[in-house]
Amino acid sequence: xxxxxxxxxxxxxxxxxxxxxxxxxxxxxxLTPALSSQVTWTEFPIIGxxxxxxxxxxxxxxxxxxxxxxxYKITGGTWEWDGTGQPRLRKPTVSPSPRDWPTMVFxxxxxxxVLFGGNTTSSWTNETWEWDGDNWTxxxxxxxxxxxxxxxxxxxxxxxxxVLIGRYAGTLxxxxxxxxxxxxxxxPTVPPPRTAFSLAYDxxxxxxxxxxGTNGTDLDDTWIWNGVTFTQANPSTKPPPRSxxxxxxxxxxxxxxxxxxxxxxxxxxxTWEWDGxxxxxxxTTRVPSGRVNFAMQYDSTCSxxxxxxxxxxxxxxxxxxxxxxxxxxxxxxxxxxxYMRIYACMTYDESRSRAVMFGGSVPYGTxxxxxTWEWDGxVWTERVLPGPPLHQRQAMTYDSVRNKVVYFGNSIPTSxxxTWEWDGxSWLEVSPPSGMPKLENVKMAFDSRRGLTMAFGDLAxxxxxxxxxxxNWTRRITSTVPAFARQYALCYDSWRGxxxxxxxxxxINATWEFDGIDWRQRSSVHVPIEEYSGDMVFDSRRGxxxLLRSEGGGPVIxxxxxxDGVDWQTRSPFVTPxxxxxxxxxxxxxxxxxxxxxxxxYDDTWSYGPVQPASITRFxxxxxxxxxxxxxxxxxxxLPYLGNAVTLRVTNLPSGAPTTMLFGLSNTTYFGKFGLPxxxxxxxxxxxxxxxxxxxAFGLVNVSGSATWGQALCVxxxxxxxxFYNQVVTLDASANVLGFVLSNGTASTIRDK
Numbered sequence: 001x002x003x004x005x006x007x008x009x010x011x012x013x014x015x016x017x018x019x020x021x022x023x024x025x026x027x028x029x030x031l032t033p034a035l036s037s038q039v040t041w042t043e044f045p046i047i048g049x050x051x052x053x054x055x056x057x058x059x060x061x062x063x064x065x066x067x068x069x070x071x072y073k074i075t076g077g078t079w080e081w082d083g084t085g086q087p088r089l090r091k092p093t094v095s096p097s098p099r100d101w102p103t104m105v106f107x108x109x110x111x112x113x114v115l116f117g118g119n120t121t122s123s124w125t126n127e128t129w130e131w132d133g134d135n136w137t138x139x140x141x142x143x144x145x146x147x148x149x150x151x152x153x154x155x156x157x158x159x160x161x162x163v164l165i166g167r168y169a170g171t172l173x174x175x176x177x178x179x180x181x182x183x184x185x186x187x188p189t190v191p192p193p194r195t196a197f198s199l200a201y202d203x204x205x206x207x208x209x210x211x212x213g214t215n216g217t218d219l220d221d222t223w224i225w226n227g228v229t230f231t232q233a234n235p236s237t238k239p240p241p242r243s244x245x246x247x248x249x250x251x252x253x254x255x256x257x258x259x260x261x262x263x264x265x266x267x268x269x270x271t272w273e274w275d276g277x278x279x280x281x282x283x284t285t286r287v288p289s290g291r292v293n294f295a296m297q298y299d300s301t302c303s304x305x306x307x308x309x310x311x312x313x314x315x316x317x318x319x320x321x322x323x324x325x326x327x328x329x330x331x332x333x334x335x336x337x338x339y340m341r342i343y344a345c346m347t348y349d350e351s352r353s354r355a356v357m358f359g360g361s362v363p364y365g366t367x368x369x370x371x372t373w374e375w376d377g378x379v380w381t382e383r384v385l386p387g388p389p390l391h392q393r394q395a396m397t398y399d400s401v402r403n404k405v406v407y408f409g410n411s412i413p414t415s416x417x418x419t420w421e422w423d424g425x426s427w428l429e430v431s432p433p434s435g436m437p438k439l440e441n442v443k444m445a446f447d448s449r450r451g452l453t454m455a456f457g458d459l460a461x462x463x464x465x466x467x468x469x470x471x472n473w474t475r476r477i478t479s480t481v482p483a484f485a486r487q488y489a490l491c492y493d494s495w496r497g498x499x500x501x502x503x504x505x506x507x508i509n510a511t512w513e514f515d516g517i518d519w520r521q522r523s524s525v526h527v528p529i530e531e532y533s534g535d536m537v538f539d540s541r542r543g544x545x546x547l548l549r550s551e552g553g554g555p556v557i558x559x560x561x562x563x564d565g566v567d568w569q570t571r572s573p574f575v576t577p578x579x580x581x582x583x584x585x586x587x588x589x590x591x592x593x594x595x596x597x598x599x600x601x602y603d604d605t606w607s608y609g610p611v612q613p614a615s616i617t618r619f620x621x622x623x624x625x626x627x628x629x630x631x632x633x634x635x636x637x638x639l640p641y642l643g644n645a646v647t648l649r650v651t652n653l654p655s656g657a658p659t660t661m662l663f664g665l666s667n668t669t670y671f672g673k674f675g676l677p678x679x680x681x682x683x684x685x686x687x688x689x690x691x692x693x694x695x696x697a698f699g700l701v702n703v704s705g706s707a708t709w710g711q712a713l714c715v716x717x718x719x720x721x722x723x724f725y726n727q728v729v730t731l732d733a734s735a736n737v738l739g740f741v742l743s744n745g746t747a748s749t750i751r752d753k
Contacts, residue, residue, distance in 0.1 A: 038752045040574040045089035046337045048603040049317025054102035055295030056113040062301045070100040072601045086336040092135045103153040109160040145175040152199035158206040187229040196243035204254040214243035218263040238279045239272045244292035252303045267313045286329045288322045314363040338373045340603040342582035345396035351403040353590045387427040388420045395444035401451045432472045443490035449497040480519045482512045489536035500545045524567045540637040541592040542753045550579040614639040614751035622743040623688035625732035628652040630743035641753045643715045650728045651706045659700040659730040661709045664693035667725040684737030691745035692725035722750045
């Protein structure tokens with residue numbers, strides 16, 4: 001293993017003897033200042049379930065536009081759905097503040113969406129905004145409506161104006177907006193004041209239709225606004241009284257469509273249509289779940305009524321899209337993220353490059369509460385298949401020797417845990433000769449050096465350690481047992497071959513490690529001091545155990561602490577998710593970041609990792625010989641972060657042939673003499689190219705056609721951001737006239753942890 005630092009002139013300074021190398025590394029460690037914040041949280045742009053969003057269909061751009069709402073918190077964000085895939089997040093430079101209950105409509109005359117009002121985190125607002133498909137603009141007018149409570153708006157095509165109706169100061173107000181001015185209307189007849197009603201524009205009859213709502217009692221009246229006054233309709237049949245339902249007008253069939261809503265304990269799943277004189281109930285084969293506070297808009301492109309999101313009876317929030325064609329409902333886009341949950345367990349399946357999440361406590365009535373979900377780095381996918389039953393306490397880890405996810409949970413109401421395994425296609429319950437007792441708050445991690453799944457938990461306020469070998473559970477009796485604590489988190493440090501345990505109780509926190517034989521308490525200069533629930537995973541790219549905990553007397557903030565085997569460091573990310581308890585997390589090996597989902601009150605997906613991650617990437621092509629084309633790639637997970645030992649591995653070499661690793665500081669020029677890559681046909685190596693400048697060259701030991709090269713990076717802040725390049729050359733007399741072949745190249749970028 002070699003240790004290098006870059007000099008100020010960009011050339012490589014390297015020791016002439018191993019002793020000098022060790023001395024350089026030690027000095028570098030001693031002189032390194034405190035690490036600056038180089039980590040951050042990033043939320044994935046996945047629209048979570050929400051209620052009370054603003055929604056309009058842009059018939060010009062053929063997009064369903066969604067703004068804000070409430071996804072267990074008042075939220076903002078502009079989303080668009082084009083009828084395929086999932087809604088995508090737009091990121092305009094200017095946007096309305098987060099709010100729920102805004103009302104939106106598409107102004108057909110001016111080809112833009114209009115948004116009014118809503119409830120911000122502090123109060124109802126009377127702002128008017130317009131969305132042109134790229135940007136939001138705050139509109140200032142001479143007069144403006146007051147901050148109406150739960151207003152509704154529709155677009156009057158005949159008169160080319162938006163009609164706004166909402167409750168203010170105990171009355172129902174009517175306003176109209178022509179794109180320049182808001183005008184207050186004072187009709188002689190007005191419906192009784194109410195909220196949670198629905199409103200739609202009937203283009204065939206050139207009137208607005210208002211139905212239901214609540215004034216303390218749910219209503220079932222129908223009112224018609226003709227631009228001058230309201231008239232109450234008296235149909236012989238009508239929907240039952242309800243509030244928080246939605247309506248949209250279908251111009252192809254000249255009908256106003258109504259769906260859902262609730263009345264006290266009744267949640268409706270019925271569909272009704274208004275033909276201008278009568279209401280009629282429409283039986284359908286499929287139907288969205290009963291819900292309130294959702295949105296409905298007419299998709300003029302596909303001649304269908306769209307339904308988005310809402311709040312179900314179990315307080316489960318949806319982000320699904322349904323379509324109604326006049327005869328039946330069809331689910332077009334399922335909610336793209338799992339429902340909010342707590343106590344779910346998650347691990348990373350390295351063989352399939354997927355994070356796997358199972359179970360957890362979810363709102364009552366949620367479909368498949370013990371469902372299996374997988375995350376591929378961009379999208380959540382539910383695996384609909386039989387699995388373990390509901391459990392109160394559960395844990396899960398990945399067995400990298402047998403390529404199976406091992407799950408361990410308490411089957412209600414039995415007193416023993418059941419053990420299951422997931423191979424990527426199905427769950428299988430295994431029946432070991434002996435099980436474990438009913439451990440509380442069980443944690444699991446896989447010991448890759450010993451090939452054992454480790455389980456840790458407490459029984460009657462005493463900790464126990466257990467091992468699973470794929471066939472049986474065995475209790476591991478140790479000389480030292482960590483002191484009991486109410487809160488604890490566990491992970492496996494694959495770099496040092498240790499289980500890492502962090503315990504917390506009564507503000508007495510401790511760090512423990514298990515080496516496969518015994519537990520040992522570790523002392524450190526710094527220790528996280530707060531006592532709140534959390535979880536811990538091992539970052540195999542940076543060699544650190546990452547502890548995530550909600551802290552601050554509330555909890556208030558989500559804190560991140562990192563253990564490097566010597567000391568704890570509290571990180572200060574640029575962005576931090578809101579505090580939450582009982583979330584699920586794992587380390588995503590493919591992306592090199594911690595993945596976190598949900599927790600109490602949230603259904604969001606986040607990643608945690610370096611702002612500028614270190615990297616090793618392949619570039620260019622090698623040239624073939626008798627054993628194929630030499631292939632150069634990263635030999636292990638450690639990436640070129642300060643202090644890491646980085647390895648590169650080359651395969652497809654002629655067995656035993658002399659092999660050299662080229663190391664350079666450029667892959668664009670060769671010491672300023674000629675450009676790279678340089679094709680080598682002229683010297684008898686057709687099809688081969690020199691890809692890197694050879695500042696240094698190292699002989700490799702070629703064993704059975706493969707070789708490994710290693711480099712230990714010093715902890716030198718001066719080399720952060722530096723890049724180095726590698727390529728392998730090997731002797732192959734039969735390959736060409738010159739008798740050599742080359743591998744592809746690799747480019748490595750050094751970063752701070």
